[in-house]
Amino acid sequence: MSTIAMPAPDAAIIARKPEIVAALAAALPSETVIFDPDETRAYECDALTAYRCTPLAVVLPRTTEEVAMAMRICHQMGVPVIPRGAGTSLAGGALPTADGVVIGTMRLREILEIDTANRFIRLQTGVTNLAVSAELEPEGFFYAPDPSSQLACTIAGNIAMNSGGAHCLKYGVTTNNLLGLRMVMSDGQIVDLGGPYLGASGLDILGLICGSEGQLGIVTEATLRILPRPEGARPMLIGFDDAETAGECVARIIRSGVLPVAIEYMDDVCLRAVESFAKAGYPDCAAVLIVEVEGSEAEIADQIERIRLIASELNPVEFRSSRNADESLAIWKGRKSAFGAMGRLGDYLCLDGTVPVSKLPYTLKRIGELSKEHGLEVANVFHAGDGNMHPLILFNANQPGDLERAEAFGSDILRLCVDVGGCLTGEHGVGIEKRDLMTKQYAPDDMAIQMEIKGALDPKWLLNPAKVFPLEVSKPYREAATK
């Protein structure tokens, strides 16, 4: 079995299930409340599938008021709440507990307002990330954050985890593109923060809520900044025969003043897997960079030429820039199929620690050494421009003990990221996955202030109570809150 513990569920709450379900069903439309274990099992996990637990009940409201009603009832009855978007979290952010009610945002699907003159969209947060950009396409606009789960993941989940994506090198992550929100607090109170204008006059509470992993409230509506679509985009592929030179190339591009929208990195393990799977025609070398630039035809040509000059000083084994849409697809094909290709080799654990760009070569070297020590293979495919690593640790879930070995290897990689000046997670969030490593990055007081904030906004500690903070660290706060 797995190594991440969850607290024992409260038997007294589980015993009150009929009463809790009755209260929810009495206050909400009947199709909103799910309590049959055969149906609630569908919500037993998110994308961190090694951890599962069927919740007490699931509520899928259609309005902010229904979310508020459900929250108020759970608050009155002292029942923990697990906020859920689409359940695509790789960190276990939406993992239920047996004594908890899942409140999902997926039925909050309305687009409320599109205003291109003021460059924002206002919507309910169950809308999926990709649907936002699809909605904006006729207007010539798009929504910038593009996590790789964008087909399924919701804006509610993006806000909770402060999601990024391949294009955030240029456009920033969710918090940089969020103008306002409507949120339901743990006691059912509804609060509006920000709006369709730039900046806050008082405290930047919006900035605190974004990325708080469902610890402080459930966001039901959001006002998002939207951007005009670029005229065009074109990738180039640059191959190097050692990782260090590839890392140097990333730093030189960033420093040059050309700001690509994406700089992606793939190592040899990943390249081989991708080649045998997708036949993308990638060179057989130690590292490949995919760099994408945007603009008009002439602007793109100018930027490609500048990057070619930078790369040529470092003697790449290959430099290939796309000349048309087909070639662009071919260059991206391997990168986009990387996770699928790795999945063919076996099960994998995907981490997302971030390191300073100058520490990329050293970090990659150390990951290689750790791979030998742990006896597990690892592939690296990541957003190099901002140092956001994505080591994929390969293991066999059917082999007893293999998951634990993979987790131990993963923990060593994340400790390494912190040691070189980086952090545990760049875009997936802490959830339960990195919860017990928080002490590596933060001193006791640094975590204490965060738990004090949680306690101030959620005094009963009902929202996602066993996430983000190591259990022994949060225990006194959780116990004091439920007394």
Added chain:
Amino acid sequence: MNVQGEIRTVAPETEAELAEYVADCHGAGRKLRISGGSTRLRRSAAANTHLTTQKMDGIALYEPGELTLIARAGTPLEEIERQLAAEGQALAFEPMDHRVLLGSSGMPTIGGMVAANVSGPRRVQVGACRDYVLGVRFVDGRGRILKNGGRVMKNVTGMDLGKLLCGSYGTLGVLTEVALKTLPVAECQRTLVFENVSPRQAVEIFSAALATPFEVSGAAFHSGTAWVRIEGLSRQVDYRQERLVELLRDKSIEAIGDNESRILWRDLRDLRHFANSPGAIWRILVKSTDAPQVIEALGPLGGAASLDWGGGLLWYAGNSDAAAVRKAAAPGVATLVRPAAATSGPVFPAESKGVAELSAVLRRTFDPGGIMNPGLMEG
């Protein structure tokens, strides 16, 4: 209001010393007026000791290839801008220098800039100061030394307190060190000038220009002239100018080049056009297309207005009383930046009940004794 010099000033040289002092004040219930370079004049009236970070200065790390800068809070902004410029980089959000508008002395510091989330014209394109804060170290109201975030571009480890501290005016903690993202300075910039336009026409020009993919990095207006800035690689700027001129061809347009453009935007950033106007200065945040109607509503009160951020930021210079300005500013929200004799009442706009409660509970969490710039953001 206290004037500097009337009360005792404490200027710690290290974070540890500062933390120890704040812990003492917390124990003794001594209220602190916290400042960086003291270039913004507003002070906490309730404070009886002045605590400044001015003597905690120095750049701890600058890695141009990583676009990363870490500096102690008291580091003069000028020094940082000089070091960045030597590497062809800058703070992209263009922080204003308040001395021009407020006639203050002192030296703006990096800590003060973050504490007030000071962001200039380029904010419309690249985001605010808060969007460039990678990490912070600060001392809370109990004297605890705390850190949050780090030095890397992407970090979602735990809650994001950097954003919360940024723009909290020292009411949640005293910043001791900040890590910021820097950006390369664009190779070339140019400004399109539209003369004899009304505020409404100006906002129409801004909305049209900002809906193009040409990365308009400035959109400001005053006294009948609107300015639209484009930046980038030199060929890019030529192309963008050509396309924008074509798009707005029914308007009369002039273009000004690099040097002149840089001076123009520095002056717009610092509100040099209001530096000598008498009376109060208000900063009004509003939905861009609502700005013209706010200017009309302010008309009967006299004074003058200018626009930045494509209309989303409205500056008003006038002598009316605060309630009248706030009423005219609606649905925008007005903050008093430079008070005058005739203005009284709260400096910050009223918050909804829910937001006010959240703010109060957060303040109590960071500063249970209420000793950090007490009342500064309330009245």
